[in-house]
Amino acid sequence: MTYYTDTGFSLAIQRPAIIARIQAALKVRKQRKALYSLTDAQLDDIGLTRKQADTEYAKSFWADIA
Numbered sequence: 616m617t618y619y620t621d622t623g624f625s626l627a628i629q630r631p632a633i634i635a636r637i638q639a640a641l642k643v644r645k646q647r648k649a650l651y652s653l654t655d656a657q658l659d660d661i662g663l664t665r666k667q668a669d670t671e672y673a674k675s676f677w678a679d680i681a
Contacts, residue, residue: 640677647672 650658651672655665 643679644676647674 650663650668653661653668658665658668
């Protein structure tokens with residue numbers, strides 16, 4: 616089913632792209648949360664500092680989602 620508006624914007628076409636962006640944002644958020652939960656020793660093993668992990672975790676929900 617296709618939906619049309621006065622401006623020609625098709626919701627049926629846009630919906631999959633929006634859903635994909637939301638899914639990507641949720642995946643990145645989950646990864647940031649996992650990174651934040653690592654110990655300082657684990658972060659050191661992968662070459663990151665606590666400050667870098669904190670900075671990444673503090674980014675907004677939509678940061679870096681294209």
